[in-house]
Amino acid sequence: MPLDKDTVKTIAFLARIKVPDAELEGLAKELSGIIGWVEQLNAVDTNGVEPMTSVAEMSLIKRKDEVTDGNCRERVLANAPEMEMGCFAVPKVIE
């Protein structure tokens, strides 16, 4: 199904990526092209086929439910663009 400008604008917001209005048209065309191309899968009969969610034929390994690290606040914050009082700082969320 072809995507229009508004759909691209909506998914760009869902993905939290600012897309200049001037680029919406071109993107809609590109994405429509790719979507149209992947729709060739509709020709494949997948009735009763279990979706493949992992290639590893093994059950997920569980570790013990215990603390394995901690006390590393400085390392966690080392790359923060902005921080205050030992926390990540973000624009004001609550008035």
Add this chain to the structure above:
Amino acid sequence: MGALTDLTIAKAAAGLAAGDFTAVELTEAHLRAMEAARGLNAFITETPDIARERAKASDARRAAGQAKGPMDGIPVAIKDLFCTEGVLTTAGSHILDGFKPTYESTVSANLRDAGAVMLGKTNLDEYAMGSGNVTSYYGPVISPWKATDGKDRVPGGSSGGSAAAVAARLALGATGTDTGGSIRQPGSYCGIAGLKPTYGRCSRWGIIAYASSLDQAGPMARTVEDVAIMLKAMAGHDPKDSTSAPIAVPDFRAALTGDIRGLRIGIPTEYRVDGMPAEIEALWQRGMGWLKAAGAEPVEVSLPHTQYALATYYIIAPAEASSNLARYDGVRYGLRVPGDSLDAMYEATRGAGFGAETRRRILMGTYVLSAGYYDAYYRKAQQVRALIAGDFRQAFTKVDALLMPTAPSAAFAIGENTEDPIAMYLNDVFTVPVSLAGLPGMSVPSGLSAEGLPLGLQIVGKPFDEETVLRVAGVLETAAGVTAKPAFGGEG
């Protein structure tokens, strides 16, 4: 003896053991080569201080009789998708500006612990999304090979910097990652050997994620034996990656017996795609002939869902990418572009930080996962993926390994395939199905195109049977006997 940079890992290890030269001398030779080759743009970050320090430590270990094995003192390059402690790690993206991880990826830590010397971090397509190393924020990598038309070629992608560095004699080996062909295709384009191991063979911990159900790290080097040596040092179970396989790591080098008598080699009929250049078809035929002459038995097999692999991949990989790349939000690391609200800050940061191809894939992934479309696209792709994996399972009841071309052509010129994203995606037509099935696949230099560019053949094996893949690859390498070297770096 020729230049130290022209050695293989195996010969360098022997030379170090025999005391013919030191790890410091070997490293200095490579640092000089790296500096002289800056025009190729193979490295995003050079780490000469770390290299010298590790080389010195290696020599000290050896002097004390505590050398660790064949990787001790070997200069290698690390794809800039592996987190390296205290060293800028970019994934080829603007959005990771200034990111210096406070931890080391398991694979690069394994190499470090085996004594390997890190020379620097190699260039790549942004977030490993590309087939030409042209989407990097840090600019394209130029292949050290020159075609007869004189135009600069891409090294392939996404591990293009790693492939170019190894081919141009700037490093004896390099790490790559492969999601849909990103080790094998640049290996083919640059005339080196590259192995994508079975999904789960190498830990993904500390590797910046693109598509988690597909991503796998692997070695790139100039010979099959070197790839075997490097893989042993990189692989192994890691409790920090829940998909890492809890199985023993064999001595891959010991698998290179040269004896493939009686092995059944599958030739998948569906890989004879329309429009495949005659020279690729001819190379494939020659490869079959070589293996047959060595005592293997070619067997025609069918992988009926092959034609749907690329479309399947371009739903699953972008979907996983859109989820994985949600973490780049300007809060915890990398670029932040200010905004009036939290949402505005996210949007501005991600709008400025991601390049065109990454943005395209995130949007594509967001769309196919969005309400109302999930079943039509994502679930459908997962079902077709099951059929593709089933094709391989079926084929492997009849054969021990598969042989096919690595890529449908030699390296294309820089600037080609950029107008239409799908034209670029088609470069991975022979590598993507193997990735979807999670199987080990390896590209081996097998010949040259009419334009004088390298061409590779691909060997694919059963899950966790890298040993057979390497054994067949070794025979192919010997029979092909490719001696051509790239224009840049090949002068020894």
